[in-house]
Amino acid sequence: MGRRQPNRSLAALLTEADWTAGELARAVNALGVRYGLRLRYDRTAIAHWLDGSRPRPPVPGLVAQAFGRRIGRVVHVGETGLTPVASPAHETVLTTGDFIQRLSALCRADADPASRLALNRQMFTATDVRLPDWPAPVTPATGPGGATGGSGRPVDDPRLTDVVVIFTDLTEKYGGAHARSALGAYLADDVRYRLLAASHQDAQDFSLLGGSARLTHLLGWMAVDAGLPNFGYHCYWSALEQAHRAGERNVFPLTLRAMSMLALRLDDVPHARQWARSALEGAGPTVPPAVLARLYAGRATVRAVDGERRAALDDLLAAERHLEAADQGDADPFRRYPLAAFLHRRGEVLLALGDRAEAVSAFRESLAARPPNHRIARVLTHTHLSRTLLALGELETALDECRQALGHYEFTASHRATTALTAVGRALAPYRRHAGARELRARITEATGPGGAR
Known part of the structure; x- marks a missing residue:
C-alpha cells in the first residue's frame, strides 16, 4: 500500500x-x-x-x-x-442513469428505514445550479406531449393535482413525518409506472412530468420536516430536473427557494444566498404574482440573516406588492402564497433584523389569518412568539404562547416542531424559580420525549 x-x-x-x-x-x-x-x-x-x-x-x-x-x-x-x-452504491444510483431511475431510487430508499437513514447520512454535495434553457412551449392543443393551455403551458393532470393538494394539506396540518411513506409509495408505484410507460413510447407527457415534479418537491419538504435534510435535498434536486423537463417555471424557482431556506436553517449561508438569487433569476415572465411574492420573501429572509437590512426590507416590500396582485383563490399550492405564510415570513425577517416588537406584531397577524387546524404553522408561530416575548421581558405572555404551542404540538409529527418547542424549553431555563415556567419546561420535556409527538 x-x-x-x-x-x-x-x-x-x-x-x-x-x-x-x-x-x-x-x-x-x-x-x-x-x-x-x-x-x-x-x-x-x-x-x-x-x-x-x-x-x-x-x-x-x-x-x-x-x-x-x-x-x-x-x-x-x-x-x-x-x-x-468510491461512492456507496445507493448514492451512485442517485447520480447515474436517467431521471426515472433516480426517482425510483429515492422512493425505494424512502420505503426502507435503513436505506433512508443511510442516504440521509450522505451529505448533499451541491454543485452550482445552472439556470436552464427552457424547452419551447408545446404548441399542439393535445397529443403525445399532453394537453396544453392557451399560453403553451401544460395543463395539469387533475389526478396529480388532487394528490398534491391532499398531501400539502396533511403536511401543513400534521407535519412531514405524517403519511410521507404513502406519498413515496404513490410516486414509486403510480407515477413512476406512468413515466416509464411514456418513455417506452418515446412520448414526453409534460402534464405528468409537471405533476411528478410537484410531488417530488413535496416529498422533499416532508422529509426535511421529518428531520431528514439530506434526503430532502436529493428530492429537491430530482424535482428541479423534472421541472426543467416539463417546462414548469413555477416549480423550478420554488424548489430553489425551498433549498435556500433549508440551507439557511443549516447555517449554510453561501448556498442559501446563491439559491435565493437563482430562484428569482430563473422565474419567467409567466410566473404568477403569488410565486414572485414567495421568492422575494425567501430572499428577504436570507438577506436579513446575512445582515443586509436595506435589501431585506426592499425584498419584503416587493413581496407584499406582488401578494396584493395575487389570486388567492387558486387551490394549487405551487401557484399561491397564503397571507398567513407571508406574515409569518415577515416576522422571521424582522426578528433576524432585531426588530422584535414589529416581529411580534407580524406573528400575531399571521396567527389571526391562519386556519385553526394548521397545527405545524401554529406551533412554529407560537414558539417564535414565546421566545421573542421572553427576550422582551414579557414572561407571562410568553408562557401563554408556549401553552398554546403545546396544545397544537400533540397532534403533530414534525422534527421541526419538536426542535422549535425544545428551544423554548431552553429559553425558559433561567426562569426555573418561576412555578409556571418550571411546569411548562416539564411539559415540554414530556411532550418531546420518546413517548411524545415526533
Whole structure:
C-alpha cells in the first residue's frame, strides 16, 4: 500500500479561513449537531486528515459547509481533498442513469428505514445550479406531449393535482413525518409506472412530468420536516430536473427557494444566498404574482440573516406588492402564497433584523389569518412568539404562547416542531424559580420525549 499524500487542499482552506485545526474541529462538531450527529473531533483528527486520511461521509460535506460559513463563499466537497474514492452504491444510483431511475431510487430508499437513514447520512454535495434553457412551449392543443393551455403551458393532470393538494394539506396540518411513506409509495408505484410507460413510447407527457415534479418537491419538504435534510435535498434536486423537463417555471424557482431556506436553517449561508438569487433569476415572465411574492420573501429572509437590512426590507416590500396582485383563490399550492405564510415570513425577517416588537406584531397577524387546524404553522408561530416575548421581558405572555404551542404540538409529527418547542424549553431555563415556567419546561420535556409527538 502506497504512502498517503498530504492533503494540501485542506491545508489551503485552513489558511484561507484563518483557522487552526482545533477551530475547524469545533466548527464541524457544532454543525453536525444541526444534522442530528454527535461528533467529537479534535485537532488530532484534523492532523490525520492533513496527513491524507479521509473521514467517512457525511463528514467531508460538513467540512465543506463549515469552511463555506467561515469564508463566506460556497466551498464544494472536492475542494477539501476529503472526497471518498468510491461512492456507496445507493448514492451512485442517485447520480447515474436517467431521471426515472433516480426517482425510483429515492422512493425505494424512502420505503426502507435503513436505506433512508443511510442516504440521509450522505451529505448533499451541491454543485452550482445552472439556470436552464427552457424547452419551447408545446404548441399542439393535445397529443403525445399532453394537453396544453392557451399560453403553451401544460395543463395539469387533475389526478396529480388532487394528490398534491391532499398531501400539502396533511403536511401543513400534521407535519412531514405524517403519511410521507404513502406519498413515496404513490410516486414509486403510480407515477413512476406512468413515466416509464411514456418513455417506452418515446412520448414526453409534460402534464405528468409537471405533476411528478410537484410531488417530488413535496416529498422533499416532508422529509426535511421529518428531520431528514439530506434526503430532502436529493428530492429537491430530482424535482428541479423534472421541472426543467416539463417546462414548469413555477416549480423550478420554488424548489430553489425551498433549498435556500433549508440551507439557511443549516447555517449554510453561501448556498442559501446563491439559491435565493437563482430562484428569482430563473422565474419567467409567466410566473404568477403569488410565486414572485414567495421568492422575494425567501430572499428577504436570507438577506436579513446575512445582515443586509436595506435589501431585506426592499425584498419584503416587493413581496407584499406582488401578494396584493395575487389570486388567492387558486387551490394549487405551487401557484399561491397564503397571507398567513407571508406574515409569518415577515416576522422571521424582522426578528433576524432585531426588530422584535414589529416581529411580534407580524406573528400575531399571521396567527389571526391562519386556519385553526394548521397545527405545524401554529406551533412554529407560537414558539417564535414565546421566545421573542421572553427576550422582551414579557414572561407571562410568553408562557401563554408556549401553552398554546403545546396544545397544537400533540397532534403533530414534525422534527421541526419538536426542535422549535425544545428551544423554548431552553429559553425558559433561567426562569426555573418561576412555578409556571418550571411546569411548562416539564411539559415540554414530556411532550418531546420518546413517548411524545415526533
